[in-house]
Amino acid sequence: xxxxxxxxxxxxxxxxxxxxxxxxxxxxxxxxxxxxxxxxxxxxxxxxxxxxxxxxxxxxxxxxxxxxxxxxxxxxxxxxxxxxxxxxxxxxxxxxxxxxxxxxxxxxxxxxxxxxxxxxxxxxxxxxxxxx
Numbered sequence: 001x002x003x004x005x006x007x008x009x010x011x012x013x014x015x016x017x018x019x020x021x022x023x024x025x026x027x028x029x030x031x032x033x034x035x036x037x038x039x040x041x042x043x044x045x046x047x048x049x050x051x052x053x054x055x056x057x058x059x060x061x062x063x064x065x066x067x068x069x070x071x072x073x074x075x076x077x078x079x080x081x082x083x084x085x086x087x088x089x090x091x092x093x094x095x096x097x098x099x100x101x102x103x104x105x106x107x108x109x110x111x112x113x114x115x116x117x118x119x120x121x122x123x124x125x126x127x128x129x130x131x132x
Contacts, residue, residue, distance in 0.1 A: 060122040061095035063087040067115050068108070076114055083126040086117070095119035 068076040089095040
């Protein structure tokens with residue numbers, strides 16, 4: 001008898017004893033074991049949690065621009081409905097690098113046509129919630 005065969009027989013004997021202790025033989029014992037069900041449910045939950053968190057980490061960053069209207073008193077009014085998407089990037093850093101030269105995110109430029117840019121995740125819309 002080879003060593004592999006002896007090891008295989010030893011494993012089979014261990015397996016039979018294990019399932020006998022669990023209340024059944026073979027697959028039947030596994031299905032009726034509540035601890036096994038609980039462990040499998042826990043593993044499935046952890047897999048879903050990891051998948052969901054990695055999906056969140058892979059969001060798209062949107063470059064938003066707003067050209068506010070000048071008020072009679074010389075001030076500018078940023079209305080939420082005036083925000084327009086200007087581009088999309090894989091990371092926040094790439095989004096900030098995609099700003100036009102001379103612009104800083106979150107500040108109003110002093111050009112003849114003042115413009116403000118922001119980088120936000122694709123789950124955030126500066127125009128607010130959509131009405132039904």
